[in-house]
Amino acid sequence: MTEKPKLGVYICHCGINIAATVDVEEVTEYAQSLPNVVVARNYSYMCSDPGQLLIKNDIKEHGLNRVVVASCSPRMHEPTFRKALQEVGLNPYYLEMANIREQGSWVHEDREAATAKAKTLVAAAVAKVRLLEPLTSREVDAEPAALVIGAGIAGIQAALDIADAGFKVYLVEKSPSVGGRMAQLDKTFPTLDCSACILTPKMVDAANHPNIELLAYSEVEEVGGFVGNFDVKVRKKARYVDVSKCTGCGDCAKECRLANRFPNEFDEGLGKRSAIYLPFPQAVPAKYTIDPEKCLFLTRGRCGKSPKCVDACRAEAIDFEQKDEIVTFKVGAIVVATGFDVFDPAKKPEYGYTDYPNVITGLEMERLVSASGPTGGDIVVHNGEEEITPKEIAFIQCVGSRDQSVGNEYCSRVCCMYTAKQAHLIKDKIPDATVKVYYMDVRAFGKGFEEFYDRVRREGIRYVRGNPSEIFKRGNKLVVKVEDTLTATPLEDEFDLVVLAVGLEPRSDDRKIIDLLRLSQSPDRFFLEAHPKLRPVDTASDGVFLAGCCQGPKDIPDTVAQAKGAAASALIPLARGKVAIDAQVAEVIEDTCRGCGFCVSICPYTAIELVTINRMGHSVEVARVNEALCKGCGSCSAGCLSNSIQPRSFRDRQILPQIAALGGIR
């Protein structure tokens, strides 16, 4: 027989967040009148140390055995209060929270209605908490390895940190080389270090690290299991080149019948590559890849008498028989670092990106200005008639950012600064150039940003406040039509080159990752973190962490910081070697189970099986839950006709009184 419930009810003011709308005194008084309530109190911040102490002291003094906290969402502070209970020896699952902030004071202005609702929610929590049961969470071993998806700077950094801590890392990159977006950049703002110079060593480190297994040109196909024990299936796409033999000499690409025919993705299409290619000279692994959609032999079955690459390759590395390979492994944690796409300015036709070759994107500018780029760092563009070195150059900010018309309300955070940087680089390379930047607002919020912005203005870059309405051609010049909103002057300025400071967008193939890992998206379509403030690298899927721009636009330092954060979080289960299994798992009441197996069919985790037991001399089948696999969703329970399988803490006998309390009939 369990002891009689003795309840403490604690109503939080949350400063004035709750107290301004909910009459906390009235709610407290009401709570005091509810059955089994020994003590009801209110306090300015229940989650604070003194607030928690209040609860702890009452538990000790009054011998409370159940606690209700009416405050913010349980998604916010349930762990906090659970811990408080535990610290004074009360089972942490003897807690129920009433959400009177997110679902009360913050959404209802009417004080009377909000107070009445708070009272009802407290009554429901009281009704439920009396019937809660003590639970103990258990632990299972965690696989001492991690999966990192995406090998841009975020993925590389996360992989290196985890590997340096002594754990195995599978680093999966879908393109032929690691490096990601950062490898495409020339210099980084605001310090102007050479992007490749700081990134390449890390790329090599990642490839050579004894704890990192690099799976480049590979894609994650399946993820099963749960935190501590994910089962991962990766497809290693066929390169048609034996990487153990390829020396990276490049003879094959030179000889390819389709040599330098295709736009090079790495150069944003400004340079050309062959059907067999290395994305860029510093690529890691430095192994060639045959593009199966372009290669004559792979698409048509023949390539002259024999493929030229085969003839050219002295290492005999070309292997047209190569097949995709499936690799499976287990990991304890996953870091998602899948990066971003740049906004496609074709969606803003008024800027003529698809019409004029001298309207280019910021990322194209990076390749153009880069010493390793297609022009060797010379800024030359085609104005439709001839190759020129542009003397009058415009930058247009916020293309595809802060723009509801293309569905991107957010600020991409990097464009103001990369524009300033590129303007500076242009001035450096073409000292007599005139550079104008059309902006809405300049956001120079990071360390050293404002100083850098100041510097480029002093270098003679002109900033014009206005959002251009149109770009058109006049003679061999591009005309930017804009209103200078500071002087209310309509302008038609002429340029040789217009750079669109395109924003960052979620990857177009993000859906695949969402489905694989059960992630959510925030309204901006980037991956949603578990909490915007307190759990910025976590996701709703335990053991899956976010790093870099897949979670939202950010610059390199922020990306690296988040990657290190994600790595540290991923290391928690790996380092502990254990993960806690939620105690709120389903339990079978064998006496009433009729062994129909509905729950077995329903369970998404194959956590339930039928076992034969002896019931009064008869062999009968009943369901049994594997608690290590059960995630406590309760779908089995709602499908059980005899209600013989019940998730702990969400049993029918705990929910029905809640319904009654909310319904108001007692």
Next chain:
Amino acid sequence: MSEQFEPNIVAFLCNWCSYAGADLAGTSRIQYPANIKIIRVMCSGRVNPLYVVNALQQGADGVLVSGCHPGDCHYMEGNFYARRRLKLLKELLEFTGVDPRRFNMSWVSASEGHKWKEVVEKAVEDARAAGPFDQFRRRQIGW
């Protein structure tokens, strides 16, 4: 003018999408009617359709069940089960003459604070139009 009827709505929300979406509505200070009272369950698949009947019997004028969008379920499949079961319940309620406006189901994701407001407003308007459901209330034992 007579006072407007304020219906009592009991809602069952899954922890990961709809409850989080309702929390987001809170953090974003999106105002909606206080008629709705939420019971948090881990998954919409946990919602036994008989809860809906029970809520109507115990004083709710309307019931709302909300889960993750199809394909987004934190538990992969729970909302699919919920959808099938609650469709059957909805058919049964309608057939027995329970005003269909008393039961609503929605998909609200963790980022759809605005949609949550719209769903609540619809549920409240629907239940208000259906009126108090006194005929079905559990009779109080009088001794």
Next chain:
Amino acid sequence: MDLDKLRKTAAEIVSRDDVKYLLGWRRGTFGYRVAPYFIEDAAGVDELIFSPLCISNLATYLTLVEKLPVPRGQEPDQRKVALLVKGCDSRAVAQLLVEKGIKREEVVVIGLPCPGMVDRELLAEKYPETEAAAEVKWDGEDFLLVGEGGETAIPRTEVLAEKCRLCRHPNPVISDLTIGEPVEPWATADDSGVAEIEAKETAERWAYWEEQFSKCIRCYSCRNACPLCYCEDCILDRLDPTWVNRAVNFSENTAFHLARAFHLAGRCIECGECERVCPAGIPLGKLNRKLARTVREEYGFEPGLDPEAEPFQAGYKPDDPEEFIL
């Protein structure tokens, strides 16, 4: 119907060592009544009948029979139960197999193609004078009433039971052996009873069921007669938690009937036993048939046809209907 063959087969089956008893029908205590008949040895087969009055679904007894505690040192009786099934009854057997309520090796299923059953109450109402000692037979498109005053042919449609008018599976869907030739399924009428209610306004529907459910005396016959309501501990009996109060009043009765009908959604094989046994005359079959039709038309599923099928309520399809969801 070749009764001799039926009785001979039955005698052979009950004589088998691995058969505990055979479940069939025999004449009841009065008039058109027919009683379930548990035959334990071959001598009993002479009373076995199969006529248009054998409307009850014997599959109910497969799960209704209590499993008594087995005394220490003894083995439970593992012998099979043989039973006679019509088309609808056989669907109950198939659904029980789906739900593991029984195991295939525990039963011997004797299939009887069924040309349709008589609604006994309708018959007694229309032909009260013959009830005392009458027998009913199939005769082509008619029923033949055989009594002291000789034979009377009654057009089939006049007294055919409602569930048989709507029957889509008159031949057993599962059986170890079949006696009699398969019958040609007949064109079924629309389920006018359900359609009639659907055509009403919401408030009228409520009023209709309010009247019906108010009559309920909560005898639980509907539940007990149902071959698929066989939880040993029904949730509607439970006190902790209490889903339905024991009080007999409209509110609790309605909650009870909604729960009962819902639990049968995607499971009910439309044998009509619930409605037939209801002493208050509540048209419970309509509730079940309404949901059965939804499941059939909107999900393309019919329970009790395939013993290997996935249980409907324990499954889903990604493209299940969801037009009702906001």
